[in-house]
Amino acid sequence: MERRIAVLPGDGIGQEIVPEAVKVLQAIGQRFGHTFEWKYSDIGGQAIDRIGFPLPQETLDLAKHSDAVLLGAVGGPKWEGLEYERRPERALLGLREALGLFANLRPAKLHSDLADASTLKREVIEGIDILVVRELIGGIYFGKPKGIEPTATGHRGVNTEVYTTEEITRIAHVAFQAARKRRRLVTSVDKANVLESSELWRRVVTEVHGSYPEVELRHMYVDNCAMQLIRNPKQFDVVVTTNLFGDILSDEAAMLTGSIGMLPSASVGSKVGMYEPIHGSAPDIAGKDLANPIGMIASGAMMLAYSFDLVKEAELIERAIQRVLGQGYRTKDIEGPGTIPVGTKQMGALIVQQVQENN
Ligand code: IPM
Ligand code: MG
DSSP: OEEEEEEEEESTTHHHHHHHHHHHHHHHHHHHTOEEEEEEOOOTHHHHHHHSOSSOHHHHHHHHTSSEEEEEEOOOGGGTTSOGGGSHHHHHHHHHHHTTOOEEEEEEEOOGGGGGGSSSOHHHHTTOEEEEEEEOSSGGGTOSSOEEEEOSSSEEEEOOOOOOHHHHHHHHHHHHHHHHTTTSEEEEEEOTTTOHHHHHHHHHHHHHHTTOTTSEEEEEEHHHHHHHHHHOGGGOSEEEEOHHHHHHHHHHHHHHTTOGGGOOOEEESSSSEEEOOSSOOOTTTTTTTOOOOHHHHHHHHHHHHHHHOOHHHHHHHHHHHHHHHHTTEEOGGGOOTTOEEOOHHHHHHHHHHHHHHOO
């Protein structure tokens, strides 16, 4: 198989973790006889520094004409003062929107060796396996009207939470179809006791559920969900929710697994999928070989499975990660008593070695 991959390392630790994922994917290519062509481009703060704009046209074109996009992270304190349209984060939103990536899949699964790295008790988190299905190109992130306007006495800041039947229908299908391959339970999270957009969300998800009688559907308010994720996370299989609620709840779900550095994501919905860890650019640890590359590497595995249908290759990467953790190697964010401290590069090299030598 031959595939062209747009590689956008971006800012902060993105520059350190992306090369590790590329090395792991190269090792997969060598072992299974696939050719991956890597095409690099700038995004986020890097692009701002070079051309004054976070999402260069050439990056957008490259992404559109690739088979998949591998992205590190964007953002950092250096660019925080800029107006919204020029901030690094806009590049991410722009790319998601331009590629039509309406579904963001964020699996939160606990590696049993990491149970003690979580701030929660082992018995609460052992065995959790949650898939957050986050709507990605609608809701308050994109709704209009938006902006800050002057008033007689100050200013007025506006954003709009808006969802249409079509937007809810397509993300609901993604959730139910994913649940069919899992434990067949979908929890739809909304705020239907207060928001009209959520009332519609609940109504449409319930309608779509009609086509999936083998899957159980539960509805939950977002505040209760935030609580239940910590109280009893094992009650969840697939969680489907809006853009903003999904952003918040997936960070919370990540911490159940020990570290936000562990969680990968896949953004899908049209021809070109995009794969990125759920964490940010972590400027506080950038450039120090401290970052955990596992979320990034696991995002590469999701790319193989979702974009290229290379499922056994993806599973080999997941097993490689498991084995390296099983041997006790840990980056700083997941270290514990008796574990072996390693940096970003060594963690990557250990996973590469497993991919090359094991089954
Ligand atoms: C995420 C991030 C982004 C988001 C930011 C960086 C724009 O937090 O992917 O979860 O809010 O979607
Ligand atoms: Mg987020």
